[in-house]
Amino acid sequence: MxxxxxxxxxxxxxxxxxxxxxxxxxxxxxxxxxxxxxxxxxxxxxxxxxxxxxxxxxxxxxxxxxxxxxxxxxxxxxxxxxxxxxxxxxxxxxxxxxxxxxxxxxxxxxxxxxxxxxxxxxxxxxxGEEPMPLFNVLSFNNDELIIDNIRHEVRKDGSLVNLTPKEYKLLAVLVKYPSKVFTREELMNMALGEDYDGYDRTIDTHIKNLRQKLEKNTRNPRYILTVHGIGYKFGGG
Structure with a gap:
């Protein structure tokens, strides 16, 4: 484009x-x-x-x-x-x-x-569209989840979470606008790029993987929330 x-x-x-x-x-x-x-x-x-x-x-x-x-x-x-x-x-x-x-x-x-x-x-x-954080280090739920935007690292309960580059970009976009509900297309454009050659349902796979790595209960997520009929948002906490 x-x-x-x-x-x-x-x-x-x-x-x-x-x-x-x-x-x-x-x-x-x-x-x-x-x-x-x-x-x-x-x-x-x-x-x-x-x-x-x-x-x-x-x-x-x-x-x-x-x-x-x-x-x-x-x-x-x-x-x-x-x-x-x-x-x-x-x-x-x-x-x-x-x-x-x-x-x-x-x-x-x-x-x-x-x-x-x-x-x-x-x-x-x-x-550009590279998501810029509000702070260098973000902490949620008494340090249960820590996002270090300088090192591009995510820690859960003190342990390093191994995120792929696409998963990290997706998380960074969601965290940048914690009150915004994103459609799949918006997330695909902002996190994966306008020229990404894939389907919007690819976002669902990345969201599923993020939840498995970040959530204690994937059926009742705390951080990556589904807004039915629209898309996803960051829950924070």
Whole structure:
């Protein structure tokens, strides 16, 4: 699949309280093939973020209800989705503060819409689809399950779990978005790659193998949960 097609199929959330800015940004992004969602305040932005799981967020720092910095901080506790700050603040300290709390890039007002689209595409290329963890080491149920994202190791009850590369990628995707229910197709695209030559039911086999390695009771799993009629999600705990 061509890179342009992969990038342009993504969802972008644009958050700004100025309708004219949102309208211009949305128009340019849609002309580039992106699916665009819009929010005019912080509360709506968080609600839409939870519902659509965007691939990138363009976030104005000066919002009427909740500041962009606060929105960025809340999102960073849940996701590594790329965030581009949209700001009228040109002071270096303000920009550095935004980057420190988790933003990936920034663009200052007034801006060129064409340049913004180019920056969006560049940021999506850098972030790719490789799942990035919220923390380097994740622990669940009093260290019953430990996922070490630096060493790419998983331990259960203190013992190393031997996962295949595909099983580890699948687990990493599920853990990255613990509240999201994935379809088989989504898991296949994100964990195995857009060009993976296989059937979506292949995911079921990987899920079965993961459960055998991670769960104490595969008939009543704690971590890899089935959502009937849709797909799978990470249970955590």
């Amino acid at each position: 061509r890179e342009e097609t992969v990038l342009s199929s993504k969802k972008i959330l644009v958050v700004d309280d100025e309708p004219k800015i949102v309208e211009v940004v949305k128009s340019y992004l849609e002309n580039s093939g992106f699916d665009v969602y819009e929010a005019y305040n912080g509360n709506d932005a968080l609600s839409i973020f939870q519902k659509v799981h965007p691939s990138l967020i363009i976030l104005d720092l000066m919002l009427p209800d909740v500041s962009g910095e606060e929105i960025c901080t809340v999102i960073r506790k849940q996701s590594r989705v790329p965030i581009m700050m949209l700001t009228a603040k040109i002071d270096e300290e303000d920009i550095l503060k935004g980057l420190d709390i988790g933003a990936d890039d920034y663009i200052t007002k007034p801006f060129s819409a064409r340049q913004l689209v180019a920056r969006v595409i560049a940021l999506l290329r850098r972030s």
